[in-house]
Every structure is written in structure tokens, then in C-alpha cells.
Amino acid sequence: MAKIRVSYEYTEAEDKSIRLGFFLIVSGIVSLFILGFCWLNPALQDLQGKAANCTVLSVQQIGELFECTFTCGTDCKGTSLYPCLQIYVNNSESNSRALLHQDQHQLITNPKPRHGRTSSQVL
Structure with a gap:
């Protein structure tokens, strides 16, 4: 058919x-x-964020240590302990004292400094 x-x-x-x-x-x-x-x-x-000029006011080493994993090649891996630093700066944009944070996640996790009245900034 x-x-x-x-x-x-x-x-x-x-x-x-x-x-x-x-x-x-x-x-x-x-x-x-x-x-x-x-x-x-x-x-x-x-x-x-907007760029601002910051002047370092103080750097304080807290007694805490944090663990950091690192790689330095294909076969090179490890963990190490690093001291925790607090860096206070004077922000030229708002003319206020601020505690720097490495990134937005760290700012959300640790929003308040341990002492003193300051605002927080992300590097």
C-alpha cells in the first residue's frame, strides 16, 4: 500500500x-x-558599595585563633591556625570609626565588635 x-x-x-x-x-x-x-x-x-578612603586607627590581636585550610599546589594541602585581628579604621565617607570585615558573609556572621561603639565595614 x-x-x-x-x-x-x-x-x-x-x-x-x-x-x-x-x-x-x-x-x-x-x-x-x-x-x-x-x-x-x-x-x-x-x-x-561605594569606595571610601579609610585611615587605620588601630589593630588589635584577640586571643582567639581560627582554623584555615589552604592549598599551595596539587599535592600541597593543609590546615593552620591564624590569630584573629580586629582592624579599626576612620571612614572618610561617613567620618566614623568602623571595624573591617573580610566579606559580606563575615559581616553578617559577626555584626558587632567586642567593645567600643563602632560601625562595620567590608574591605
Whole structure:
């Protein structure tokens, strides 16, 4: 038996529906690009910190030690204990005394200094 090929022509309503679907997909993609470049990018740039000049006021070594793992090559790995330092600076932007933190995670984990009234800064 021979297979019969049936050529199917779209009706005018189906053709309009397909065009509408493609138009909605394209306009959605264009809207995402506009949203990303015009709204999201400036909002993300506002979240970044501003540069400020800081003057070191004091460096204090606390009696605590923390463990740090390190690698110095493919076969070189280890752990070591390092002293904990508190570095206080004078922030030129706000003209206030601040305790420096290495990163945002450390600032969230240890938000308050041990003594004195200071604010916190991320390096």
C-alpha cells in the first residue's frame, strides 16, 4: 500500500493564532531584555558599595585563633591556625570609626565588635 500524503492548509483563524503566538513569544523576550538592561542592571549597581578612603586607627590581636585550610599546589594541602585581628579604621565617607570585615558573609556572621561603639565595614 502506498502512503497518502495529505497537505494541510491552515485556516485564516489558525494562521492568525500562530502569528499571535509568535508575536507574544518575541515581545516577551524583548521585554526581558528591556527589563534587564533598563531596570535590573542599575538596581544591581546601586547595591554595590561605594569606595571610601579609610585611615587605620588601630589593630588589635584577640586571643582567639581560627582554623584555615589552604592549598599551595596539587599535592600541597593543609590546615593552620591564624590569630584573629580586629582592624579599626576612620571612614572618610561617613567620618566614623568602623571595624573591617573580610566579606559580606563575615559581616553578617559577626555584626558587632567586642567593645567600643563602632560601625562595620567590608574591605
